[in-house]
Amino acid sequence: MSRQWRNLRGFLFFAGPSTFAFISITIVSFIGGVVLTFTNWNGLSNTLSFTGFDNYTAAIADDQFWSSLWLTGRYVVAVVLLSNAFAFAIAYMLSGRIRFRGMLRAGFFTPNLIGGVVLGFIWYFIFSQGLVAVGTALGVDLLSTSWLASETLAFWALVIATVWQMAGFLVIIYLAGLTALPGDVLEAASMDGAGGLRRLRSVVLPLMRPSFTICVFLAIGRSFMTYDMNLTLTGGGPYGSTELVAMHVYQKAFVSQQFGTGQTEALLLFVIVAAISVLQVSVGRRREVEL
Amino acid sequence: MRRRELIALAAATLLAGGCSAAGSGSPSSGADGAVGFSGFVGGPGILTQTEDAIKAFNKENPRYEMTFVQGQLNQPPFQQLLTMYASGNVPTIFILDAPDLAKVADKVVDLSDEKWVGEEYPWARQQGTVGGKVLGAPQSATGVGFLYNRKLIEAATGGKFDPSTIKTRSDLAALFAKIKKAGTAPLLVSPLSWSLGSHFLGKLYDAQGDDTARARFVSQLKAGSADLADNKVFNGLMDTLDLMLKYNLNASKPIAGTIETDGKAFADGKAAFWFMGDFQWPMLQAMGVPAAGDGYGIIPVPISDDSSDPWNHKIMATSAFVMAIDKTVNTPAQQKAAKAYIDWYVQSASGQDFMVNKAGGVPAYTNVKLPVSNPLGRSVAAALADNATYSPYMGLPSDHGAVLGDVLVKYMAGKLDRAGVAKAITGYWKSQK
Secondary structure (H helix, E strand, O other): OHHHHHHHHHHHHHHHHHHHHHHHHHHHHHHHHHHHHOOOOOOOOOOOOOOOOOOHHHHHHOOHHHHHHHHHHHHHHHHHHHHHHHHHHHHHHHHHHOOOOHHHHHHHHHHHHOHHHHHHHHHHHHHHHHHHHHHHOOOOOOHHHHHHOOHHHHHHHHHHHHHHHHHHHHHHHHHHHOOOOOHHHHHHHHOOOOOHHHHHHHHHHHHOOOHHHHHHHHHHHHHHHHOOOHHHHOOOOOOOOOOOHHHHHHHHHOOOOOHHHHHHHHHHHHHHHHHHHHHHHHHHHHHOOOO | HHHHHHHHHHHHHHHHHHHHOOOOOOOEEHHHHOOOEEEEOOOOOHHHHHHHHHHHHHHHHEEEEEEEEOOOOOOHHHHHHHHHHHOOOOOOOOEEEEHHHHHHHHEEEOOOOOOOOOOEOOHHHOOOOOOOEEOOOEEEEEEEEEEHHHHHHHHHHHHOOOOOOOOOOOHHHHHHHHHHHHEEEEEEEOOOOOHHHHHHHOOOOOOOOOOOHHHHHHHHHHHHOOOOHOHHHHHHHOOOOOOHOOOOOOOOOOOOOOOOHHHHHHHHOEEEEEEEHHHHHHHHHOOOOOOOOEEEEEOOOOOOOOOOHHHHHEEEEEEEEEEEEOOOEEEEEEEEEEEEHHHHHHHHHHHHHHHHHHHHOOOOOOOOOOOOOHHHHHHHHHHHOOOOOOOOOOOOOHHHHHHHOOOOOHOOOOOOOHHHHHHHHHHHHHHHO
16 A cells, blocks of 8 residues: 555545535535526525526625625624724733632633524613613613614614624633743843833734734624624614624525525625635734744 | 544445435334324414424324424524425425415425315415415414503593494594593504514505405506505505504604513503504413403504595404425325324314414314404404405515515604605515516
8 A cells, every 4th residue: 555545545534524524515505605696596496597697786786785784894893893902901901810810711701602692682682671771760861762773872782792792702812812922021021121001012912913813803704794693683673774794695595585696795795704804814914023 | 444444434424324314304204103294383483382282193193203393483484494495304394474385386285185175264265375276274363453452441531442433544543642641652563674564564555455456556566657655555554654653652762662562561551552463462461461361352453534444444364374285305195194284283173272272373264163262362253253354465575574664664763754665665666576
């Protein structure tokens, strides 16, 4: 048995099942999806016909798609900035010597263990009933009416709930980054007279850039694809004003039964998210500091 | 090394087996040679009760073994069926909304020769019929209109409330004014797209006349030739909506309500009427309305000031869901077993007991003589018996409720005027192919 064959067999043994799963679940589905964008399939019919670029024309002409994409863009910016800011602040606090550190770490991570659908329902009751009861009792106007009934406040309700969930996940990555910071560099900075804030700005933040790159990448991808929280917290309401692009794509395909157009919009979304993510990672990598 | 190869082979075989299994419906054989098949309930259905019914069916019919497939509560059954059909994993019998039946017409069994055909109310049979073939069996009937709380109305007006006296919008307005004067909120309007888009706005098409007139109106909308600004039904409906919003308990914050908060408010006697359907009875009971619920009922939504207008006197009644049987991946034996389940449901004492008493449904079958178990359902059943119901237009696209319901919610919020609503409706229909 040749060495090459032994290597191939070893590769197939270890990587074969996952490669097979990846190809059959991701690649084949992706190709199938691309093919669908050229058809008029309604999601159920046994027959379909090819319609050329009709779905692309329809997707580009779909005003609701572009407005939900614009809304998603604003949502992504808010979520990425806030979740990373909170996550880094929490991680920095937890990396110091504080009491109940382990318990706090677990506590901040817990929301991430709960599925988006359940979290959405929990926050739905908080915003539509819990805060309203508190606001009414205390006479606080901002809280006495459900946030979910206002276009602007429902958007921020969605941002708050997402940040609350995502920050816990990002905290873990930032904590790992902070733990791996070289002690001698930090110690040298202190000996050179750098105070806490100066050390954070000039030493910790530059050295944490790899963690920022990863966290921002993850936050962008996850927030662009938000569907479950959107579905259960606002349902796209009031009157469709918080319908993010992933939800719009689902509605197009499954509710309006325009699978071809929905799939085309999903493909456009994929291209946009991929382009933004690649750009972000390449810029982030260039700014990383090597010791 | 040989052992590793065997493991790899086993893993690959299992994987391949898993993939091929995705192409089947439900296990075709149960215990002791019984025919195995499955039944699916999704959407806002009656999950627990259906599961209990299946247990009772299995116990009484040892030749069959039916398994329960539970869907998601907050997703219409048809959307869930789409993914089931896409994966080739389709339950033998499933429920869906009547207007969706035509979309699966080539995938379900023709039930025209079944024993229970002819027992349904004519409108229910029509809803279950596609292209002259009976493809769906109604699960039960449901009605939509203004739910009322008689005790609250009588306490506010100081007199006896006779629902039959509400023959016009003016009659309703006078009653609302009287109730409000007594310090009670006359009405609740919930800002729910599905309710407003399907149940309220649906009357725009229904009240155009018979099926031919409805189809003609929709064709005109699609062609862009229908002028809603001059349409009597549209303006009547919007006038009624304006009246509802004027007397709404939540008039100061019209789109803040949810199904839970509004249901609780109605159950707590904070409003005399609620635009909703009898299907909310289980929720009202859970929120404190006594099981007997004396004094609750349902009246039609008047859309004109003409007391002879038939659309002011009828409530909308439809099949809550229809049951259909898949023929694409389920075997003939399984299809036969599923037919036996529908027979049991419609014809047997225990099936009818489930339909009426356990699930609280209103029978859509004339052979079911059991008295309806809740007051809202009794109101619907009485309207059915008096021929005081109408069947809704079945040709609405599946996203009609969601898209145009949002438009009415926007109108409720004051972000859109009547002309804007008309424009949104005509724009929606023009985009339909």
